[in-house]
Each structure stands twice: as C-alpha cells, then as structure tokens.
Amino acid sequence: MGNVLRQMTQGVSSHLVKSRGWTPIRTGSRELMELYSSSPWLRAIVNKIGKAVAETDWRLYVAKNSNGQAIYDSQIQRASFKTRQEIIKEKVDLNQVVEIIDHPLLDLIHDGNDILSGNNVFQVTQHHMDLVGEGYWLIERDGMGVPISLWPLPPDWVKRLPTKKNPFYTINFVDSSHVEIPITEMITFRDPDPANPYGRGTGIARSLGDELEIDEYASKHAKAFFYNRARPDIIIYGDNINSDDAKRLEEKWLEKHQGFWNSFKPLFFSRKIEVKELTQSMEDLQMVPMRKFERDTFINVFGIPPEKLGVVSDSKRSTITAADFFWAKDIIRPRVELMREGIQRGLVPQFDTRLILDYITPVIQDEEMEQKVMNIAPFAFKIDDFRDRANVERLGGDVGNSLVIPLNSELRPVKEQDESPPTPEEESLQELLPNLERDVLADLEERLPLIGEEVIKKIESQKD
Template sequence: MASLFHRALKALGLLPAPQGSLVHALPVVSFSPRRGSREVLRAYKENGWLRTVVDTVAEAVATPRWRVYKRARPGVLSVLDQRLKSANPRLRTKALKDATASGELVELPDHELLRLLEAPHPRYPGRAFRKLSQVHVDLVGEAFLWLRRDDTGRVVGWEVVPPHRVMMTPTPENPVFFLSHNTFIGAVPEADVLWFKHLDPEAPEDRGAGAGMALGDELDTVEAISRATKSTFERGGIPAAIVGLDAKSSGTDLEETVLDLEKKYQEAFAGPGSAGKVWFAPAGVSLAQVQVNFRELQTEELKKGLLDFIRQTYNVPPELVGDLTSSNRSTAESAEYTLADFAVLPRLEFWRSWLQHCLVPLVDRDAILDYEDPRPQEFERVFRLMTTQPTEAFTYNEVRELAGYEPDPLLEGKRPPPLPGAGGGNNPQSASANATPNPPRDRSGEEGRL
C-alpha cells in the first residue's frame, strides 16, 4: 500500500500519472497488414474449392433478416434486462419474446439500422456487403467498414475496405487509420472506421486472425498438385525419356551430334503416323525411361484429404458441396441444419455483438439488434410432430410453434384430451374412454344349461 506522503504527492499532481483511461494508458503500437493476407484473398478468386466452401458459409450468413427492438416507453427510466443483449441466443430470444409480449419492448421493422444494413451503399445492396465482410473475416480474420456521414455527422452508409488495404491501425498518439483504397491514399479518423476482427490469442491488439491464414500450407499443396497434374498432361511434366551419347569426341562436336540426332528423330517420328516404327541409331546411344506414377505418390488420396480438411475447417457438411460418397438420407436431410447450427449461428452472433457494440451507439443507442434463427426445421421432427397425437401436457399452439408454424388464435389455451388410459380413471375423459360400451348380460341361474 502506498504511504500517506506518496498519496499526497500524487493527489497534488507532483508525481507522473498516466493520462486518460487505463486502456489508453497501455502502450499500443500500429499494425500493418499480415503477410499473406492479399495472397489468401487472391486464392479465393483462383481456387474453386476454397471459393465454394467459403461462399457456402458467407451466403448463409448474409441471408437471415435482422430485427431491431426498442423500449415502448423510452422516457421511463428502468433497469434494462441484461438478457436482452446476452450472447446466448436461446436466453436472448426468450427474453426478447417475453419483453415483447409484456409490452416492454416493441419491434421496429422500419428502423434506421435496418435501412443501413439493407442499403449501405448507393451501388451495392446490403446483402453483397454482408457477404463480402464475412469472406474477409473467414479468410483474413478481420473486416473494415469505412463509414459515410452526411453534413450533420449522421451515419448514412459505409464501404467495405479489404484488410490488406488498411496500411496502419490507430494508436493513442495517432488515432487514425491509414488507407490505400481505390484512388484514395491517406489518413481516416478512427471514429469513421469500424474494425471487426477475431482476436489473435498471441497478440489481441494485433490484426485479426482468420482461418484462411492458417490454411496456407494446405492451399499451396493443393495448388501444387493441380499444377503438376496439368503440366504432366500438357508437357509431360518431366521428360518421358533421356537419350545419352557416348562422349568420345570433343564438346563442340558432341553438341552438334546431339542436335543432329534429335533433328533426325523429330523428322522420323513426328505425328501419330510414326507410331510403331523402329528407329536405328548409331552405336553409343543409351536410353533411360522416366515415368511419373501418380498411384505410387497417392496424389488423389492426398488431394482429397487436403480438400476435406479445408471443408472441415469451415464446418461445411460434404453434402452441401456435392460430395455424396458417404451420404445417406439422414445425413443429407440434416446437412443444412448442421451448417446453420455450427457455422452460421456462431458467425451471426459474432456480427451481432460487434454491431451492437460499435454501430448501434452511432445510430440509436437505445436500439437492441437481433437476427432471425437461421436453423431450419428438420423434416423428421416436423413429420413426427404432425403425425403423433399430442399429450395434454402441452397446448396445441405450443406444438405448432415447435413444428415451425404460427400460433392459431382459435386454439389459444386449448389442450388435447388425455390419451386412452393416460388419466388412470381419475377423470371423466379417462373413465369414458376405458368404459365398456356393451357390458355382458347377467347369466346367473344358467349354470346347468348346455
């Protein structure tokens, strides 16, 4: 504990102390683009498999509809339920549903945030920008939105800047981004750029860490296999055979002899009509045959393993990229749900948390941003719900909601009757269900009758 004298000197301002908040008192340096970020974005354009896998996720992330909620009485001061902004989708969805039903919150389908998300640029739709931003995050690990403001300083849109075009990030001493985007080269204030990223566990203040950057060796190996295969079929890759001559003469004469021998061979065996001919060569000529055996190299198995690893990195089921090798009806029907649950939902939560933290305060501080659940209803579950008799433990509308249908006002509060035997005879419905419709007549006194 500091002494009384030390605390008195600090209170009088006679001791040096960091200025500003604690986070700005820490030394922060500017960071340039990661090496290889431009190459992995270029691989997205040139590598068909990488583009297919990344697009499968990015298209699904850019599709769901966003929602905006606000308090019904914004002027009334009350404690906001923190579950409404929880990172747990189930907890947040239930809290939003309860608050909307009680009248505390109201959904605004025409809020300014939604208009910005749907049309952030005069030439490009919002879905295209959302997909592009997701591609940047999946490949490089970060995305930059350069905000556009009107004369009053209000945010009216943005542009997506490629990560490798952001040359410098801000520092406390120099709070600007240095951009080299299109024809613009210069500094942009930190407040006009939104920086979304996956934090690097080794250096959180550094640039983002993306899955595409971690797949550099796999992508290079797949490209090398493809190029080697192409070269083999175009030019043979390596010579099919090596012809040698006995070096008894001088160097100059030997080179002329080799050229003459090659010329004679080309003249005699040019074209497919020369197949099967026998060539008579002078003495001292040796032949060494060279062959490329892709089976021994296991090229096909190696390439398939690398492609599967790239696909698994992004949690994409094989059925969604056309691989039906080990597929069956069950896996094919659940592939879309698996993608939404393990790939799309975490990424939507990533965007919701960052947008709520960075963009919402710039547009409407009291707004609560949320998205529609991207997980589709599984066919088997809906089929069972539609064909199985419900029990009295649930209302008809609860069963309809579980199957993915809207509640029916005519069925509000109604429950199905108990199944036969389910009541144990303790209620009229069960008693009537278990009662014998035609009881047997009394046969007393007929014992001796045949």
C-alpha cells in the same frame, strides 16, 4: 492506493494500444485473399459460408416502460443469443418490447452502398474474416452526419490501426492514395490472434497455408502433365551424337511435337536414336489420394459437414439431414453473432442507443421432434399449424385458428398456488379431512361385502 493502481493500469493499457497501432498486416494476407479466386476448395468453403451469413434476416427492436416510452435495456443488448431471443419473445408478448419495421438502420444494412448491396457487403466481410481474420466498414454520411452507406475495405488496405494518441486508421487505396480516417468512421470486426490479441486478426485460412500450397502445386503439376500430351519426361540419346547434333535434335523435337495439336505426329531420323521414358504416373505420385486428403483437411479445419459441399461418399440419410442443423448451429450462427455484436456496439448507437439489433436464427428446427410433439398432443395445435406442416394453404379465420379438442377432454386453466395464509374455516376443514377420510373408508369396508351378496342373489334369481 487506488490512484496509484489506476495510474499503473492506465500506463499498461497505453503501451498495449500504442504497440497495436504499429502492427503491420500479416505477410501473405493479400495472397490468401487472391487464393479465394484460384483455389477450388478454399473458394467452395469460404464462398458458401459468406453467402449463408449474407442471407441473415435482421430485426430491430426497442424496449418500452409501463408508460409506453422507449428505454435503454442493457440486459437484452448484452445477452447471449439464446437468452436474448427468450427475453425478446417474452417481452413482445407483454408489449414491453416492440419490433421496428421501418428504420434508416435497416435500410443501411439492406442497401450497403452504390456498388455493393447489403448482401454483398456482409458476404465480402465474412470472406475477409475467414481468410484474414479482419473486417472493416467505412461509413459514408450525408450532410446531417447520418450514416447512408457502408463500404467494406480489404484488410491489407489498412496499414495502421488507431491508438489513444493517434485515433486514426491509415488506409492505402489501390491508387496508392494515403488517407487518415478517424476511428469514428470505421466499424471493425476481428478474430483476435492469441499471440497478440491487441494487434491484427488471424483467419482460419492462414492455418492452411501449407495445405493450400500443396493443393495448388498438385493442380499445376496435373495441368503440366496433361499439357505435355500426358507423356512422361523422356531422355533421347544415340551413338555419335555431339552437342551440336543434340541441340538441333532438341529444337526439331520441340518444334514438331510439343503441345496438344502436335500429338501423334511421327518423327524420322537418319541414324539410330533411342528414347528412354522416365516413367511417372498419377498413381505413382498418389495424386488423387493426396488431393482428397487435402480436401478433407480443409473441411475439418473449417468444421463444415462434408455433406454441405457435396461430399457424400460416407454419408447416410440421417447424417445428410443432420448436416443442415450443425451447419447453421456451429458454423453460421456464431459468425452472425459476431457480426451482430460489432454492429450493435459500433453502428447502432449512431442512430439510437436504445435500439436492439437481432436476427432470425438460421438454425433449422428439428422437424422430426416437432412432429412427434404434434402427434402426442394434437389438441395443443391449431388447424393451420397442421396445414403448415403439410405445406398446404392455411384456412385462416376462426376455422384455421381452432383447436381440435377430444370430446372426453376438458380445458382447465392452471391456477397458481395461493401463498396467502389459510382462513380459520380452512384450517378447521383441513383438521376434519383426515377423520372424514378414515370414516368413509371404514364404512365402505362394511358395505362392500353386503353389496356383493345382494348382486350375487340378483344374478342367481335371474337365472331361475
């Protein structure tokens, strides 16, 4: 039964992968990437996201056992962002995870290739992801087979995806050359399409196709409007004008008055001519509100706080401050995490499967909350911690690492509860404690009135 089910599932998976290979790039993908250079708001949003992702500070770690030997730790490699960073922080303190400062993988991520720096590689890859939903890296190797360069490829260059029977990417370069690249030489990133998750990806910008065209046409209309000296379309007519006269009049009018440099020049006629203006203005077309609406649509679809793009008409100081937090938490970190997953799965094993790739979180901590904590418990922070908050030079040494403890406070280590069973002496003492407490309270009740009377007598004698 198990073999039958296995054969059935293998047959289904082979059909899925086979159909995947023949899926062409979506129509309009090249145009979306070209719009990055001509659409102002698309450029502003995608470029800002790409640059922020490219600024990621990558870190490399390795787990070690009790003997100090490097080991494979799947828990850390597969953990979510928050869990992974908590585990790494805890195990670094216990010397069970060690950070690697110098490694060829870090050099590769930083250097990129001979033309694009590592920063450029990550930036353009993120552009491809946001625009088209796919990102591809071609790996260049040295004579020993070690990766030495990463070359990002535009998604529309990838004409065919690999399958089990044909594990090659079909790449068409700009010079029309046709190359088959093994699946082992490519690193892929994809935002899957729910309609066909096994095929090509889909980018956020694709959902804005109509909005992009509307904004582009509105911009071109405004350009044409001002190119014609900000004059509306007109109809010129008169009595006894035949078709030949109308043709000559049109040529003369266009020759003498079309374009900015021919503005304000008079035109004289020897007969009665009338001009009818077809009144049309930006206000009539609601051009400005329409373009603002399209701008807001772009911002909302990408989920970007408007303040990050300089749109502060409805903002307050609190929303401007919070914009950085939501920008890093909801926009940048998920994209960086997707990149990390692709690199950990596809590139890291080519150096050492035991390596753990991580990064410094782009999320800015809540400074106001941190300050409140420091105000409540200042004795829990070092002097240099306060100097860091004030943005002044650290003192260092014993002074900078000192804690300011109030005179009436005492530091006591928190002892874990002893789970061992109590000794016979401890059991007998616990039995005596309730009786002892009762006797002490009864004795105090008897003595307190007498003590009070003696105190009153002493006070009265001092008055006399």
